[in-house]
Each structure stands twice: as structure tokens, then as C-alpha cells.
Amino acid sequence: MLREVSGVVQVQNRGAEGWVLVRRVPLPLSAGDRVRTGYGARAVLDCSDGSRLELGGSAAMTLVEDSRYRVAVELEGGPLKAEAKADPLRSFQLRTPAALATLRGAKVEVSLEVRLGGRTVIDLHKGLLGVEDRHGAAVLLHPNERLEVDAAGMGRADPLPAPRERRRLRFHELMQRELALDQAQDIEQSAAAREIKLAEYQQGKAFIDLNGVRVRVEEFMLRPAADQFKLVVLNGHGSSLGYFYSQGTFNRNLPADLSVPFSQLAGRSGTAPDYWLTAFQTGRSNGVDSVVEMGQGGHPVDLNGNAEPGDDVAWLFDRDSGAYVSVAGQPVFQTLFDRYGLYVNGGLKHGWSGVNLQSREAQQAALSTTNDPITGALLPGLLPVRGVNTTYPSGGAEQLVTESYNDGTFIQWRNRAFDFGGAAAVPGGAGPAFKAGLARWGFQQTITASEFGGRSIDLVIAPKVLLQSELLP
Amino acid sequence: MRRLLALAWILAAPAGAVEVDTLFKAQVLGGQYFFSGQKSDLAGNASVLAAPALKFGEEFALLPVAQASYQGAKRIVDLAGAGTLFQEQMDYRAAARAVWAPRDSPWRLKPSFTYKYELLKETKDEDWGGGLFDYQKWSFGTEAEYVWREPFSWRLGVDYYEVSFPNYTSLESQAALQFQGQSLARELVGDHVLDTQNVGVSLALDGPLHERVTWEGSAAVTYRRFPRQRVVDSVGGLTGDSRQDVYTAARLAARMPAELNRDLRVLGALELGFAYNASDQNSYDAAGVRYTPYYYNYGEWRLEPSLKFLAGPQGPGTRPMVLELTGSWWRRRYPYRTAQDAAGAYGNGGLHTAGWSVGANLSYPMLRRWSLVLDARLARTSSNQDFEQFYRYNYSSANYLFGVSYEY
Numbered sequence: 001m002l003r004e005v006s007g008v009v010q011v012q013n014r015g016a017e018g019w020v021l022v023r024r025v026p027l028p029l030s031a032g033d034r035v036r037t038g039y040g041a042r043a044v045l046d047c048s049d050g051s052r053l054e055l056g057g058s059a060a061m062t063l064v065e066d067s068r069y070r071v072a073v074e075l076e077g078g079p080l081k082a083e084a085k086a087d088p089l090r091s092f093q094l095r096t097p098a099a100l101a102t103l104r105g106a107k108v109e110v111s112l113e114v115r116l117g118g119r120t121v122i123d124l125h126k127g128l129l130g131v132e133d134r135h136g137a138a139v140l141l142h143p144n145e146r147l148e149v150d151a152a153g154m155g156r157a158d159p160l161p162a163p164r165e166r167r168r169l170r171f172h173e174l175m176q177r178e179l180a181l182d183q184a185q186d187i188e189q190s191a192a193a194r195e196i197k198l199a200e201y202q203q204g205k206a207f208i209d210l211n212g213v214r215v216r217v218e219e220f221m222l223r224p225a226a227d228q229f230k231l232v233v234l235n236g237h238g239s240s241l242g243y244f245y246s247q248g249t250f251n252r253n254l255p256a257d258l259s260v261p262f263s264q265l266a267g268r269s270g271t272a273p274d275y276w277l278t279a280f281q282t283g284r285s286n287g288v289d290s291v292v293e294m295g296q297g298g299h300p301v302d303l304n305g306n307a308e309p310g311d312d313v314a315w316l317f318d319r320d321s322g323a324y325v326s327v328a329g330q331p332v333f334q335t336l337f338d339r340y341g342l343y344v345n346g347g348l349k350h351g352w353s354g355v356n357l358q359s360r361e362a363q364q365a366a367l368s369t370t371n372d373p374i375t376g377a378l379l380p381g382l383l384p385v386r387g388v389n390t391t392y393p394s395g396g397a398e399q400l401v402t403e404s405y406n407d408g409t410f411i412q413w414r415n416r417a418f419d420f421g422g423a424a425a426v427p428g429g430a431g432p433a434f435k436a437g438l439a440r441w442g443f444q445q446t447i448t449a450s451e452f453g454g455r456s457i458d459l460v461i462a463p464k465v466l467l468q469s470e471l472l473p
Numbered sequence: 474m475r476r477l478l479a480l481a482w483i484l485a486a487p488a489g490a491v492e493v494d495t496l497f498k499a500q501v502l503g504g505q506y507f508f509s510g511q512k513s514d515l516a517g518n519a520s521v522l523a524a525p526a527l528k529f530g531e532e533f534a535l536l537p538v539a540q541a542s543y544q545g546a547k548r549i550v551d552l553a554g555a556g557t558l559f560q561e562q563m564d565y566r567a568a569a570r571a572v573w574a575p576r577d578s579p580w581r582l583k584p585s586f587t588y589k590y591e592l593l594k595e596t597k598d599e600d601w602g603g604g605l606f607d608y609q610k611w612s613f614g615t616e617a618e619y620v621w622r623e624p625f626s627w628r629l630g631v632d633y634y635e636v637s638f639p640n641y642t643s644l645e646s647q648a649a650l651q652f653q654g655q656s657l658a659r660e661l662v663g664d665h666v667l668d669t670q671n672v673g674v675s676l677a678l679d680g681p682l683h684e685r686v687t688w689e690g691s692a693a694v695t696y697r698r699f700p701r702q703r704v705v706d707s708v709g710g711l712t713g714d715s716r717q718d719v720y721t722a723a724r725l726a727a728r729m730p731a732e733l734n735r736d737l738r739v740l741g742a743l744e745l746g747f748a749y750n751a752s753d754q755n756s757y758d759a760a761g762v763r764y765t766p767y768y769y770n771y772g773e774w775r776l777e778p779s780l781k782f783l784a785g786p787q788g789p790g791t792r793p794m795v796l797e798l799t800g801s802w803w804r805r806r807y808p809y810r811t812a813q814d815a816a817g818a819y820g821n822g823g824l825h826t827a828g829w830s831v832g833a834n835l836s837y838p839m840l841r842r843w844s845l846v847l848d849a850r851l852a853r854t855s856s857n858q859d860f861e862q863f864y865r866y867n868y869s870s871a872n873y874l875f876g877v878s879y880e881y
Contacts, residue, residue, distance in 0.1 A: 007577075039579045039620065039621065039622065039623070040577045040578065040579060057623070058622050058623050116681060116685065116687065116730075117685040117730060150732060151732065152732035152733075152734060153734075168492075168494060171492070171494055171526065171528055171534070172494050172496070172526075174534070174572075175494060175496055175524070175526035175534065175536055176496060178526075178536050178570055178572060178583070179496055179524055179536065179538065181570075181616075181628075182536070182538060182568055182570050182585065182587070185585075185587075185630075185632070186566065186568075186587060186589065188693070188722075189610060189612060189632075189634055189636075189671070189673075190589070190591075190610065192636060192669065192671065192695070192697065192720070193591070193606075193608050193610065193636050193638075194552060195750070196636075196638075196667050196669070197552060197606050198552055199769060200606075200667070201552065201553075201863070201864045202863075202864045203756070203863075204862060204863030204864065206605060206606075207863045207864075208595075208596055212596060212597055212598075213596055213597075213598040214595065214596045214598060214599060214605060216605070216644060218643065218644045218645055219758075219759040219760055220645065220659060220709055220757070220759050221708070221709035221757060221759040221762070222657075222659060222709075222710075223708060223709075223710070230657075231759050231760075232645075232657045232658075232759075233759075234644040234645060234657070235644075236644050238598055241644060241647060243657060245657055256707060256708050257762075257764070258762040259762050259763065262762045320818055321814075321816070321818050322814070322816025322817050322818045323816060441862060442862045442863060462760035462761075462817070462862075464760050464761065464816075464817060
């Protein structure tokens with residue numbers, strides 16, 4: 001007899017296919033009838049032997065038998081509370097997918113719950129209860145004991161927590177779940193920060209240099225005029241900011257896509273280039289010291305076809321492949337500048353000035369001595385004579401270019417490669433082989449000069465920038 | 474409104490009316506990290522979490538969480554980043570999550586607030602608090618949960634959060650960036666270009682699939698705005714628009730418990746995940762004079778099987794020995810990026826990366842709630858990107874950790 005319901009409770013009569021919502025109680029039930037409850041719902045049944053069953057929310061049970069010989073109920077899922085008294089003529093049984101529980105004492109109060117996978121949790125509050133599993137194992141459960149039974153068999157009977165303790169454990173479980181959700185949410189949100197960092201690393205904006213310190217790099221392009229570009233490379237070393245820029249003025253207006261003009265920056269073999277620099281300026285600085293190069297009057301010259309074999313070009317940098325290709329014996333057009341000046345901390349160190357110069361030898365023959373080649377201004381004294389010495393020390397791990405002047409001053413360019421993680425790398429070889437090797441590694445350039453007072457300019461630059469502009473000796 | 478007033482009244486109730494149940498976790502581990510044949514020094518990790526859950530009657534609860542961690546031993550899940558074996562990290566986090574579960578109702582409403590500060594030292598010249606990628610995150614949001622069949626539910630959440638990198642300002646924006654009177658910076662350049670504002674919506678469901686199999690599914694969409702980061706145009710300049718991303722992720726998992734015998738249970742799980750990030754930000758490689766539209770777009774698949782073995786008695790108060798074996802395979806494709814060769818020359822194909830990892834974690838119960846923990850992981854990452862001047866796309870890494878943990 002279904003005596004009391006709250007919430008959604010449905011009944012399926014034996015042999016029927018559909019479920020019927022219980023609208024009125026009491027409702028008689030027969031053997032084979034099933035009852036199920038919705039979330040938070042509840043159903044109370046009275047059996048003919050006086051026993052009372054309370055089906056909790058989200059549960060289902062079948063009244064297997066309610067006769068003068070036996071009362072048997074099968075709990076399919078969810079919670080059930082039962083109170084039963086011993087009857088010498090009738091047995092009282094509670095069945096689940098994993099267990100069979102039978103009243104043994106005079107009176108029993110028991111709570112059962114069938115969980116996922118048929119696992120049955122039996123909490124005995126009063127009386128004695130015999131429990132069997134599907135393998136034939138049996139145990140006598142005593143008051144205030146808990147037993148779990150599942151398809152694999154039964155566990156050990158443990159003392160039942162007190163009601164207050166049960167509530168606390170339930171709350172503890174709920175809070176553990178909320179904590180897990182909280183932690184999962186933090187992981188998902190923190191992944192956004194991780195992705196942002198990953199992109200910075202992938203673009204080479206942050207890494208470790210040869211000295212083991214953090215270096216930041218930003219490279220960007222400015223277009224000051226239709227025929228100009230300015231490539232800027234910024235380096236952050238701790239709190240100091242170093243920078244390199246290269247500004248070029250071409251013979252004609254530049255397209256939006258600079259790949260074609262830049263592919264001809266280093267020169268072109270076979271035919272004269274379509275794009276060449278008529279003027280350029282590069283600057284390197286640590287914020288205090290600076291090295292500036294300026295060139296004007298640029299024009300393409302076939303260096304392999306001019307009268308001077310000393311400036312023949314055997315290797316040309318191909319920016320598309322990032323390698324040097326052999327051009328020996330072919331016409332090779334590179335840009336020669338009629339006027340050139342190298343300045344350290346604003347003072348001219350070296351330069352030349354001429355008109356329509358056709359070879360590198362002609363440039364060296366036009367060295368400036370009394371006037372600034374760019375501004376034409378009269379110099380305070382004769383410009384010192386420069387000597388250049390290039391070596392590859394440390395087993396080819398670096399290139400050392402030393403410019404010595406006969407007034408006792410110097411400029412030294414130390415070009416080094418480093419691998420991922422900041423360890424020194426060995427490009428190997430010398431000349432084009434060394435430079436081609438650089439393209440495969442991180443590149444660090446350290447400039448020292450007698451004018452710097454012990455300071456240096458440390459720059460990390462994509463080597464391609466220097467190679468394609470012929471800015472590496 | 475009356476419910477809110479009731480909540481306010483209960484929160485203001487005297488301490489005696491409140492039940493407190495503290496959740497606590499602590500871990501002390503030591504170990505090493507291996508990266509492409511190099512190994513780090515032995516280092517330690519430690520973490521602690523305390524969450525004094527407060528119960529205000531039968532309907533309201535509040536879960537404040539305070540946690541801190543130090544990581545000296547890098548793990549394979551950390552970014553290879555600059556490639557150094559050396560990395561230290563500290564995290565501090567505070568959170569509060571309220572739970573309102575009306576009596577006899579399947580609904581739960583859970584507003585939350587969190588704040589997190591992560592400090593990172595990747596180089597020996599970086600001090601605590603001065604790390605380039607230190608970040609702070611704060612968020613607030615709420616989640617509505619409907620328990621459709623205990624313990625299964627669906628959850629709908631809405632969150633707003635901000636991530637800021639206080640030490641990261643673009644070099645270009647830094648003051649006095651002039652050389653001999655010429656500006657070296659672009660107009661419109663922003664300073665804190667990595668900071669983000671995020672709004673996320675998520676839906677998660679779980680339920681039984683079969684007698685012993687459960688499933689979980691989730692989907693989330695996050696709108697992310699970089700207020701200080703301007704969109705790059707096709708010639709390398711900056712437009713007036715700020716970068717915006719939309720990140721979408723979906724996950725499906727199945728779990729199946731099995732009992733080999735009374736004292737040995739296994740929980741098998743298989744997770745499949747997909748994520749796609751759509752961004753309006755482009756990139757201009759100034760050295761390679763190459764424009765890449767939608768540079769930050771990517772799609773990623775992830776498959777993660779796992780097996781958890783629990784050995785020992787089960788039931789309340791018991792703590793089994795737990796051995797968890799995990800595997801992970803993932804593949805990410807950047808549809809607009811082009812793979813480069815070792816010298817940086819651009820090829821024709823799109824850039825993709827892939828990786829796998831395997832791991833084993835053993836938790837052996839000792840006195841009371843203390844456990845001995847052993848953890849070992851191995852991972853391999855590969856890509857068709859051969860240009861690795863600054864970031865390694867192809868590498869192996871491994872780590873092991875051992876120590877003790879306490880959990881209540």
C-alpha cells in the first residue's frame with residue numbers, strides 16, 4: 001500500500017508498459033508492481049506485515065512479494081529506509097542487484113542505497129540483518145554497522161558513523177567536490193596566461209643570452225616615406241634598453257610587400273637589381289653610447305665586371321633560403337655608396353667621399369681625411385688611418401673584428417652565436433661559412449670602443465637582418 | 474530578494490551558529506627535470522592549501538580557499554620557454570565560493586571570487602616579484618548547478634576575469650625611445666600589451682552511460698580582449714583596434730570503474746578534448762619581412778587515457794594505495810603560420826606541433842592522512858617547425874618527484 005507521496009512518484013503495475021503518476025494515496029500495490037521517484041521526491045509504503053518502507057528521491061523499487069509467507073522488495077537504485085518487525089510466519093527480505101538482506105532479529109531499522117554499478121550500501125540502525133552477496137558469502141550485520149556489497153562481493157562491516165558525523169562527512173564530500181571545481185576553474189583560466197607566454201617565446205621576444213640573463217627583443221618595421229623603410233630592433237637587458245635600427249632609402253617607391261626589395265638588398269647576380277639603396281643609416285646604442293653608419297649616393301655596380309678583381313664577389317646571401325650561394329664568375333651587382341661615414345658617440349671614425357665610385361678599391365682611395373663625408377664639415381684634425389683584423393677564435397665559435405686606428409683608438413665587433421637556452425654555439429668555418437652558420441643560431445653582437453669608457457653595446461639581432469644588408473664584415 | 478536577505482542574515486550570524494569543516498592539503502616533493510639530454514639539480518616543490526568550509530544551516534555554505542606553492546623542480550607540463558633547466562615559481566591564491574542549495578530543490582547557486590599572484594624566476598638575474606612573466610589574475614563569477622540525478626548534474630557558469638603582467642611593458646612603449654631626435658616607436662603602441670580582460674561562459678554535464686560507465690561533457694567559450702595591444706596591419710604598422718580573441722573548448726570523457734577483487738579496483742578513463750582560438754591579431758616578421766594574418770589562431774585535439782588502480786580496503790576511513798597511469802596525446806595546428814627551415818626561411822606548409830606524454834603517480838598511505846608520493850613523467854614534443862633560434866619545437870623532457878603529502 002502506497003500511503004504517502006511527495007514530489008513526482010510513479011507506479012508501473014505488473015505487466016503494464018507505462019508509468020502512471022501517483023495523484024492520490026493510499027494506493028494499493030500488488031506483487032510485481034514498481035515504484036519510482038523523481039529528484040527530491042519521496043514515497044512511503046506500508047506492507048501487510050506492518051513493515052514500513054520509505055523510498056527516497058531518484059530511486060526505483062519493485063514489490064516482489066507481499067504475501068502471508070513473505071514480504072520481499074527489490075531496490076533497483078537510490079535510497080530506501082525500512083522498518084520491520086519479526087513475524088514467525090513471514091520472512092522479510094530486501095534485495096538489491098548485489099545483495100540479499102533478511103530480517104534476523106525482532107525488529108529492524110535499516111537504510112539501503114543502491115549506487116552506480118549496483119554497489120549497495122547498507123546502514124543498519126537497529127536489529128539484526130543477514131546479508132548475502134551474489135557469491136554466496138554471508139554475514140550477520142549488527143546495529144550501527146555499515147556494509148558495502150557490490151558485484152565483486154561484500155566488504156567488511158564497519159561501525160556506522162553517528163548521524164552528526166554522517167552529516168559532517170556528507171558536507172565534507174560536498175566541499176571537496178566544490179574545491180575540485182574551484183581548482184579546475186583556476187587551471188583553465190591560468191592556461192590563458194600560459195598561452196600568452198608561449199606565443200612570446202615562440203616569437204623570440206624573450207630568451208636567455210650568452211651571459212645567462214634575460215633578453216627581450218622586439219623587431220618592427222616603420223615606413224617613414226614611400227621609398228623608405230626603417231627596421232627597428234629593441235633589446236631589453238634587465239633595466240637597460242639597447243637598440244639597433246636600419247633605415248634605407250630606395251631608388252623607387254616600395255610596394256606593401258617588402259620581400260622583393262629586401263631580396264635584392266645584398267645584391268643580385270645576373271642582372272642589375274630593380275631595387276637598390278640610394279642612402280642608408282644604421283644605428284646601434286646602449287642608451288649612452290652609439291655607433292652610427294651612414295651611406296649616401298648608392299648605386300648598383302657589377303663588382304665582378306668592373307676593372308678591380310680585388311672586390312669580386314664569390315658568395316651572395318640568398319635571403320629566401322637563408323644561405324650563401326656561389327656567384328663566382330657571374331655578373332654580381334651590389335650597391336656602392338659614394339659617401340660613407342662611421343661615427344662613434346657622434347665622432348667620425350672612418351669614411352670616404354667620391355663621385356660615382358665603381359669599385360671598393362675606389363672607395364678606399366677616396367678616404368676622408370679633412371672633411372666629414374656626409375655633412376662636408378671641416379674636421380678638427382686629420383682623420384686617423386684604420387686597420388681591420390678579422391679572426392675566428394674559440395674554435396670558430398665567434399668572429400672578432402677589430403678596427404685599430406693610428407691615433408690609438410679602436411672599435412671591436414664581437415659576433416657570437418648561441419643556442420637555445422643561452423649556451424655558446426659554433427657556426428663553424430670563416431667568412432661566408434661562418435655567416436651562413438649564424439643564420440641557424442641566436443646571434444649576439446657586442447661592440448666595444450675606446451670611446452665607451454669600459455661600457456659596451458650588447459645586441460641580440462636576427463642575423464638575417466645584418467646578412468641581407470651586408471652589415472657583417 | 475527574501476532569499477538574499479536571508480543569506481545576508483545567515484552570513485552575519487554569530488560564529489556559534491556556524492559549523493566549520495576544514496579541508497587541508499599539503500605536499501613536499503623533491504626531484505629533477507630533464508630536457509633534451511640535460512638535467513637539472515635536485516630541487517624541491519612544496520604546496521599547502523587550507524579551505525575552512527563554513528556551513529550556515531542546511532542551505533548555505535561558504536568555501537574560502539587559501540593556497541600557496543613553491544616550485545623549484547620544473548615539470549614537463551611547464552613551458553619549455555627559454556629552454557633553461559632553471560626555473561622557480563611561487564603561487565599565492567585566495568578564493569571564496571558560496572554554495573546556496575535550497576532545501577528539496579535540485580538547484581545550487583554558486584557565486585565565486587578568486588585572486589591569484591604567480592611569480593616566476595627563469596633567469597638568475599630575476600628577483601622574486603621582478604619576473605618578466607609574473608602575473609596576477611582576479612575573477613568573479615557564478616555557477617548554477619542542476620542535480621538531475623544524484624550525483625549527476627549539469628552546470629552553467631559565467632565568469633569575468635582579468636590577467637595582468639605587471640612587469641611586462643612593451644619595449645617600444647618605454648619612455649624616451651628616440652635616437653638622435655628620431656622616434657623609433659610606432660604611433661599607437663601600447664604598454665601592457667599582454668594584459669587581458671576575459672568573459673567566459675561554460676556548460677558542463679555528467680551522467681550515467683551504462684550500468685558502470687559514466688560520461689562527462691563540457692563546453693566553454695571565452696571572449697578575450699587585449700585592451701593595450703593594437704592590431705598589426707599588413708605592412709607592420711598598428712591600427713587603432715585592440716586585439717580580440719575567442720577561445721572555444723569542448724571536452725568529452727568516459728569513466729568506468731571495475732573491481733578485480735575486493736582489494737583491488739580500477740578506474741579507467743578516456744578523455745577527448747578540442748579547442749580552437751580565433752584571434753583578429755596579425756603578425757609582421759620585420760626581419761623576414763613577412764606578414765602573417767590571424768597569427769594566433771590555432772586548433773588543438775587532445776586524447777588522454779588513464780588507469781587508476783586502488784589497492785587495499787575500501788569504505789569510510791580507509792585509504793587505499795593509489796597508482797595512476799596517465800597518457801596524453803595532442804596535436805595543434807596553426808592554420809595561418811608557415812613552417813620555417815633551420816635558417817628561418819619560410820616554406821609552404823602550415824605549422825603544426827604534436828606531442829605525447831606518459832606518467833605514473835603512486836600514492837602510498839602512511840600514518841594517518843600522510844602518504845608517500847612518487848611521480849614520474851616523460852614527454853616528447855615535435856613539429857614541422859625547424860627554426861629554433863629562440864624556442865624549441867622539437868624536444869624530449871622528463872621529470873620525477875618524490876615526497877610526502879597530507880590530505881584531509
